[in-house]
Amino acid sequence: MTSPATPVRIALVGSGRIGQVHAATVHRSEGAVLQVVADPFIAGAESVVSRFGGRATTDALEAITADDVDAVVVASPTSTHVDLIAACLDAGKPVLCEKPIDLDIARVDGLRARAAAASVPVALGFNRRFDPHFAELHRRVQAGEIGPLEQLTIVSRDPAPAPEDYIKVSGGIFRDMTIHDFDTARWFVPDVVAVTAVGLNQFSDVIAQHDDYDGAVVTLVGAGGQSVTITNSRHCAAGYDQRLEATGPLGTLSVGNVTDTLVRSSTGASGDSGAPFQNFFLERYARAYSAELESFLTAVRGGELTGPGFEDGRAALVLADAAGVSAREGRTVRVDLSA
Amino acid sequence: MTSPATPVRIALVGSGRIGQVHAATVHRSEGAVLQVVADPFIAGAESVVSRFGGRATTDALEAITADDVDAVVVASPTSTHVDLIAACLDAGKPVLCEKPIDLDIARVDGLRARAAAASVPVALGFNRRFDPHFAELHRRVQAGEIGPLEQLTIVSRDPAPAPEDYIKVSGGIFRDMTIHDFDTARWFVPDVVAVTAVGLNQFSDVIAQHDDYDGAVVTLVGAGGQSVTITNSRHCAAGYDQRLEATGPLGTLSVGNVTDTLVRSSTGASGDSGAPFQNFFLERYARAYSAELESFLTAVRGGELTGPGFEDGRAALVLADAAGVSAREGRTVRVDLSA
Amino acid sequence: MTSPATPVRIALVGSGRIGQVHAATVHRSEGAVLQVVADPFIAGAESVVSRFGGRATTDALEAITADDVDAVVVASPTSTHVDLIAACLDAGKPVLCEKPIDLDIARVDGLRARAAAASVPVALGFNRRFDPHFAELHRRVQAGEIGPLEQLTIVSRDPAPAPEDYIKVSGGIFRDMTIHDFDTARWFVPDVVAVTAVGLNQFSDVIAQHDDYDGAVVTLVGAGGQSVTITNSRHCAAGYDQRLEATGPLGTLSVGNVTDTLVRSSTGASGDSGAPFQNFFLERYARAYSAELESFLTAVRGGELTGPGFEDGRAALVLADAAGVSAREGRTVRVDLSA
Amino acid sequence: MTSPATPVRIALVGSGRIGQVHAATVHRSEGAVLQVVADPFIAGAESVVSRFGGRATTDALEAITADDVDAVVVASPTSTHVDLIAACLDAGKPVLCEKPIDLDIARVDGLRARAAAASVPVALGFNRRFDPHFAELHRRVQAGEIGPLEQLTIVSRDPAPAPEDYIKVSGGIFRDMTIHDFDTARWFVPDVVAVTAVGLNQFSDVIAQHDDYDGAVVTLVGAGGQSVTITNSRHCAAGYDQRLEATGPLGTLSVGNVTDTLVRSSTGASGDSGAPFQNFFLERYARAYSAELESFLTAVRGGELTGPGFEDGRAALVLADAAGVSAREGRTVRVDLSA
Known part of the structure; x- marks a missing residue:
């Protein structure tokens, strides 16, 4: 999607503790740039962009579908993960989602076939x-x-x-x-x-x-x-x-x-x-968060997803x-x- | 039974690998002396006494009941343990028996009441x-x-x-x-x-x-x-x-x-x-074998049995x-x- | 000289192995930016700026005195250190110089009084x-x-x-x-x-x-x-x-x-x-190289020079x-x- | 001098802290027996023999020359070492002497030629x-x-x-x-x-x-x-x-x-x-004290003195x-x- 020389433009959904970690990680990476941070609590998103760049929004969907966004990092509450992954698949955007996919296996299974068929990488944030x-x-x-x-x-x-x-x-x-x-x-x-x-x-x-x-x-x-x-x-x-x-x-x-x-x-x-x-x-x-991001970026650029994916999250x-x-x-x- | 100044006279039953360890341990102790070693394989018993003192016999019962024996260490095959402990109890001799008491809980339980009522210590050789x-x-x-x-x-x-x-x-x-x-x-x-x-x-x-x-x-x-x-x-x-x-x-x-x-x-x-x-x-x-013996000797001399006993072997x-x-x-x- | 929010603009003199380390360190720092890299071997300087930003020059003096340069990092051969530190003092530019100041104590002592009287920090690169x-x-x-x-x-x-x-x-x-x-x-x-x-x-x-x-x-x-x-x-x-x-x-x-x-x-x-x-x-x-740079930047911004200075290099x-x-x-x- | 089966009979000179260590070490050894302990402070010698066997005397020379003594361990004050080693050489008795030989190199050198010519081992107690x-x-x-x-x-x-x-x-x-x-x-x-x-x-x-x-x-x-x-x-x-x-x-x-x-x-x-x-x-x-004694016993029995000797003490x-x-x-x- 992008050449190594062009940083991957990231939409970050969620600006809490782990969202801030991802924002800092994106900022430090030579291969990515923070494009937009979405959080219904707009002050959180604004605080993150003031430190690490990008624009703030309350609308996760807008962030995911934005033309200037190449890939998505989901760091919002667990209950939102399934819908946000689905939205990324709809938008054809690679996604790195924090664990777990959901607490309810039924909801996870509801998304399973689509994730398996997806043309973009779905990476799970098992940091270890x-x-x-x-x-x-x-x-x-x-x-x-x-x-x-x-x-x-x-x-x-x-x-x-x-x-x-x-x-x-x-x-x-x-x-x-x-x-x-x-x-x-x-x-x-x-x-x-x-x-x-x-x-x-x-x-x-x-x-x-x-x-x-x-x-x-x-x-x-x-x-x-x-x-x-x-x-x-x-x-x-x-x-x-x-x-x-x-x-x-x-x-x-x-x-x-x-x-x-x-x-x-x-x-x-x-x-x-x-x-x-x-x-x-x-x-x-x-x-580990840096290595996790770099692994995701490799997959975003068309390389193999070597880290954990949807099936690992489900398992x-x-x-x-x-x-x-x-x-x-x-x-x-x-x-x-x-x- | 004996004063600290008088070494405890030990009958050792079994002259195999672990029996030899016990014989050497008794030999090194300031508080014990190897009096008799019993093994149906008399050459084994004789080899042990040639190195660590005492006399050799093929007859475990004779060794246990001998007047010049104060306490017994049982290091014979597992299947003989229950009978040998029983013989020690009959003879009123303190006994340190290698683990396990037996492989059959029924046989162990058959001895349980007598062991609980015994006036002499029954120590189990859990070395750890x-x-x-x-x-x-x-x-x-x-x-x-x-x-x-x-x-x-x-x-x-x-x-x-x-x-x-x-x-x-x-x-x-x-x-x-x-x-x-x-x-x-x-x-x-x-x-x-x-x-x-x-x-x-x-x-x-x-x-x-x-x-x-x-x-x-x-x-x-x-x-x-x-x-x-x-x-x-x-x-x-x-x-x-x-x-x-x-x-x-x-x-x-x-x-x-x-x-x-x-x-x-x-x-x-x-x-x-x-x-x-x-x-x-x-x-x-x-x-550990030295400490195990010293702990047993303390109990033989009338002190508390602080190490594992029959009930521990059973449990x-x-x-x-x-x-x-x-x-x-x-x-x-x-x-x-x-x- | 500069507020925390304004990155310190660095001139780097020397683009060899240790110069490249300093360039990467400046690049990673939130408080500094690589403005110019000087090396008589221009290809070396150009390679560094292509990776970490700034412009390349063969003229160290030009780099040191440039208006858009706030501070200097000297990573050139040892024999040039005394003259380059002197040039920084002439230009009123804070300098972080790799060790040693010189191999000849007479040359070091020739600069000693000026360094002691300097109004800008002279930091020595003792990384440990x-x-x-x-x-x-x-x-x-x-x-x-x-x-x-x-x-x-x-x-x-x-x-x-x-x-x-x-x-x-x-x-x-x-x-x-x-x-x-x-x-x-x-x-x-x-x-x-x-x-x-x-x-x-x-x-x-x-x-x-x-x-x-x-x-x-x-x-x-x-x-x-x-x-x-x-x-x-x-x-x-x-x-x-x-x-x-x-x-x-x-x-x-x-x-x-x-x-x-x-x-x-x-x-x-x-x-x-x-x-x-x-x-x-x-x-x-x-x-250590990152911490060394941050310590230097603090001094550049008017804080105390807590790391080693000229006298330490001389001693x-x-x-x-x-x-x-x-x-x-x-x-x-x-x-x-x-x- | 003695076969492995016959314990070496040891005269110990000195019953202080380090003398007691040597006495206990001899007692534990299968190859040695404590025959006599000499100390001008007779109560010290008596206390040692009561624990580890042998007889007590105030006369070191008597102990060294006794017919029932095969070898000597010197653990008396440093100032007595030279004379006691000399007495052992006179008596043709192997000697293990605590370090140092003496504090005065002249006194050590006075004994050096005799030690070099000795037909019995002179071992020095460098425990390390x-x-x-x-x-x-x-x-x-x-x-x-x-x-x-x-x-x-x-x-x-x-x-x-x-x-x-x-x-x-x-x-x-x-x-x-x-x-x-x-x-x-x-x-x-x-x-x-x-x-x-x-x-x-x-x-x-x-x-x-x-x-x-x-x-x-x-x-x-x-x-x-x-x-x-x-x-x-x-x-x-x-x-x-x-x-x-x-x-x-x-x-x-x-x-x-x-x-x-x-x-x-x-x-x-x-x-x-x-x-x-x-x-x-x-x-x-x-x-180390046990290994030191065993090494000495090997030399007493005619083996090589592999541990430190007189020249090592002098050096x-x-x-x-x-x-x-x-x-x-x-x-x-x-x-x-x-x-």
């Missing part, structure tokens, strides 16, 4: 696939360094629970938080066939009151017999705990937590002490729903992601 | 409770350093599968290998109420042919809502992978793998590289059986360890 | 002060975390020797390589009073033929009795070895080497292995010369940096 | 050569893993200064503390040719009042151009700081500090924190004296250890 450390681990697994993957271990703990207002509408831990880990799992083991989940209520009465879990342990099994173990918690004293470990017959590859500084100390209390983990996803995945939701059933009913749930 | 690193982690959890325990993660991978002859009679991965992890779990969370297990067949046709798993992921839940996740494999490229991690609201405590040497290297291939893990349990738990087997059911039937199995 | 990890260590030492600094240890090894053509004109290891470490030393211990240096010829006949050392160990002593130990080598198998360690009565703070990826592996050969060190200064100090050269005398004559050389 | 981690590093350097050694770095910091009464008679930091590091240096680089030392007075008025240093940095150069850098301090917040690092063209091998436990924690204050270093030499070198003292001259006079001192 773009983290340089996780991506390097993935590359080395794919290269055969550990032989065929046997066991994958994902630890993901948030630093602190979201506010109650968010918990209420989050769709529950599996669809809101574990969904990232389901996608990470499928990055390594696309063909998950069984989901066994245990939901935990360990510390938060508020979360329990909303019939949600504040922690979880999920075991997936792949068609090839691989296991994936996911450990989640809604809190973690040392920060955002994000670890990945892949084991095969030839060895194990792992990525531990990231700290802002490499300074270590030795004192009477500890012979070797490092910094806390980076606080949360904005810090931990800062570099993660299917696994999340299966985990919910498994945890509630105390049984392994078998899934067929190709169905 | 005596590893100084794991024990220090446990001590710090008990001391409240991380607040109430929420999530415990156990990784346990053998360096390589046992020979087929052993696999056949092992009782299966849960009763043979995971049983250690079940005991470790109960060390932190005694009152396990639910077991969810996934059995894996990832690499060994031999193991699969014996209807056994070569890997497993087990999730336990405690009465207090704590989770314990156990990851097992029958092989591991870097050695005997033995890790433990405990998380609570105030932080995480962990113990990684142990290496023989602390030498690290930096080269063109790696900026920081350490030794492989210690190879297997004889190396990894060498120090681990109950969890192993529950895991087998869970894996086969694809459902969470609830257990009542007090029943 | 701007490395976020080293800067954090420095901040924590200044904050008193380890009490008064007693011993500072600097390890600095290049991945491989420079080509012979460079070695010939480098001024020798102390003025070319250790000069960075002398500045790092003075960042922590400004008032060095004694220099004891040992020059080494360990592996390079080429370097020895030019009467230069391929390694060195230098011990500095500060007026407060602090020691600084610098270990240098012109080669290192694992990459660019850059470490810093500060010890005081309350503890030690250290920064180890940086790797591109956090992926670690365990295999039969190593239980824990990480990536090689980042290759060389362009990678290792990539973030490092004085220490380098003293190290040369010490190594040749086998004696401690006392210095007075305030003289 | 027997530390399993340092020994493994040494073995790998000798095996060529890093190519020819170029730079060796030794860090040695005591946890806290010795009491003033000891400082007074210690012979100064170089002969008391650095002497260990000089021996470690010579283990890797036997033929040291130049010593450059900087003495420091950083924190202790008491030490300064005794014209001694509380810290030091020493650079040695070997005949092959290798450098050895030693950093000493008489205090260290995190414990006994004992590190070793060897660099050659193919890489670096290092040993860091040892901790009692491998438990690590992550909290809000630190994402990764380990235990303090082991406190002091009794803990840090506990395993370390020569380097210590040279360091004293270098520090006082501010110049490099050349040495000829073969003279």
Whole structure:
């Protein structure tokens, strides 16, 4: 659509926290320019354009269909994602949509055939696939360094629970938080066939009151017999705990937590002490957002969409729903992601 | 029974690999002396006494009941454990028995009442409770350093599968290998109420042919809502992978793998590289066997039995059986360890 | 001179490797714009402006004095630095000059009074002060975390020797390589009073033929009795070895080497292995160049020059010369940096 | 002299702190037995024999010459070492003597010819050569893993200064503390040719009042151009700081500090924190004392003396004296250890 020399003109829908991250990322990119920012809360859109360029509008549809817009980044509330993706497909505009596609698999399935038939890329914002450390681990697994993957271990703990207002509408831990880990799992083991989940209520009465879990342990099994173990918690004293470990017959590859500084100390209390983990996803995945955008831009320019797409977004939701059933009913749930 | 100044006179039943470990441990202890070694394979017993002292016999009962024997260490095949413990109880001799008590819960339960009523200590050889690193982690959890325990993660991978002859009679991965992890779990969370297990067949046709798993992921839940996740494999490229991690609201405590040497290297291939893990349990738990014996000797001399006892051996087997059911039937199995 | 909202217009003198780094850094900065690039090799200048903007010229003086230039970055050969700084002072233009000021202390001293009297900032490009990890260590030492600094240890090894053509004109290891470490030393211990240096010829006949050392160990002593130990080598198998360690009565703070990826592996050969060190200064100090520019821009806008200035550049050269005398004559050389 | 099956009968001279270590080590060894302990303070000797066997005497000479004594361990005050070694040579008894041989090189040289001509082994108690981690590093350097050694770095910091009464008679930091590091240096680089030392007075008025240093940095150069850098301090917040690092063209091998436990924690204050270093030499070198004894026993039984001997003890003292001259006079001192 555009040559490398011509920056891709981006319409950003949503100017909240994650929208601002995307705006800054577009601004820093040599291959993209922020053309328009849409938000019904116009002051938010205006604040973003004052920092990163472009024009502000309250009308997402106008932004998506504008002639001077080449591609769309959707960072609005989850409930709007399906309609906005549909509008992008209508307008023939490539779209990078934040996860999840929707909390309701029926709505996702309603869009599925059109997404599959689309002539433009539909990219899903699963940021972890773009983290340089996780991506390097993935590359080395794919290269055969550990032989065929046997066991994958994902630890993901948030630093602190979201506010109650968010918990209420989050769709529950599996669809809101574990969904990232389901996608990470499928990055390594696309063909998950069984989901066994245990939901935990360990510390938060508020979360329990909303019939949600504040922690979880999920075991997936792949068609090839691989296991994936996911450990989640809604809190973690040392920060955002994000670890990945892949084991095969030839060895194990792992990525531990990231700290802002490499300074270590030795004192009477500890012979070797490092910094806390980076606080949360904005810090931990800062570099991932750039890589995610660049990957999308490659697809916009006609290259292959190598990152997660609509089907990946759907599959993660299917696994999340299966985990919910498994945890509630105390049984392994078998899934067929190709169905 | 004996004063600290008088070494406890030990009868050792079994002179195989683990029996030799116990013989050497007794020899090194200032508080014990090897009095007699019993093995139907008399050459084995004779070899042990030639190195570590005492007399050899083919008759375990004679050894247990001998007047010059104060306490018994049972390191014979699993199938003999129940009868030998019973003989020790008959003789009023304290006994330290290797795990497991038996592969058949019915046989264990047949001895349960007598063990509970015994006037002498019955100690079970779950070596991990005596590893100084794991024990220090446990001590710090008990001391409240991380607040109430929420999530415990156990990784346990053998360096390589046992020979087929052993696999056949092992009782299966849960009763043979995971049983250690079940005991470790109960060390932190005694009152396990639910077991969810996934059995894996990832690499060994031999193991699969014996209807056994070569890997497993087990999730336990405690009465207090704590989770314990156990990851097992029958092989591991870097050695005997033995890790433990405990998380609570105030932080995480962990113990990684142990290496023989602390030498690290930096080269063109790696900026920081350490030794492989210690190879297997004889190396990894060498120090644990000494602590296990000293703990037993304290109980023999009338002190409290602080290590695992008969009920712990039984509980681990109950969890192993529950895991087998869970894996086969694809459902969470609830257990009542007090029943 | 300029408001935060108005980017500082930069003239860059020199379009070689380090000049290109500065050009890219200016391009990425929100507070600066590349206005002109001067290089007698015009194709080099043109290549830089084609990527990062501005106009190209062969005439450094024209660039420095141009009305549309607010500040100057000097990245030309060392021998031109003194004249270019002088030209900037004549033109009343703030200047950020790559290290060293010159290889000849007499030429540096010839400019010293004018630099001291200058109304514009003269910043020296000692990149390590701007490395976020080293800067954090420095901040924590200044904050008193380890009490008064007693011993500072600097390890600095290049991945491989420079080509012979460079070695010939480098001024020798102390003025070319250790000069960075002398500045790092003075960042922590400004008032060095004694220099004891040992020059080494360990592996390079080429370097020895030019009467230069391929390694060195230098011990500095500060007026407060602090020691600084610098270990240098012109080669290192694992990459660019850059470490810093500060010890005081309350503890030690250290920064180890940086790797591109956090992926670690365990295999039969190593239980824990990480990536090689980042290759060389362009990678290792990539973030430092940005911080260095931002610090300079703050001073250009009228803020304090918090980074190294002319006197720091001179002091490092004085220490380098003293190290040369010490190594040749086998004696401690006392210095007075305030003289 | 004795077959492997017959334990070597040891006379121990000295029952202080280090004497007790040797007594316990002999007791634990399968190849040695404690026969007699000599100390003019008879209660000390009696206390040791009550724990580890043997008889007590006040007469060192009687112990050394006793018919039932095969070999001697000297752990008495430094001033007695020369005479006791001489007595052992007179009696034809192998001797393992604690470092240093003496504080006065003239007294050492007075014994030198006799020691060189002795038909029995004279072993020196430089414990670090027997530390399993340092020994493994040494073995790998000798095996060529890093190519020819170029730079060796030794860090040695005591946890806290010795009491003033000891400082007074210690012979100064170089002969008391650095002497260990000089021996470690010579283990890797036997033929040291130049010593450059900087003495420091950083924190202790008491030490300064005794014209001694509380810290030091020493650079040695070997005949092959290798450098050895030693950093000493008489205090260290995190414990006994004992590190070793060897660099050659193919890489670096290092040993860091040892901790009692491998438990690590992550909290809000630190994402990764380990235990303090082991406190002091009794803990840090506990395993080394056993290896040192076993090495001596091998030589007693007619094997080669692979550990440090009389000449090594002398060479370390020569380097210590040279360091004293270098520090006082501010110049490099050349040495000829073969003279």
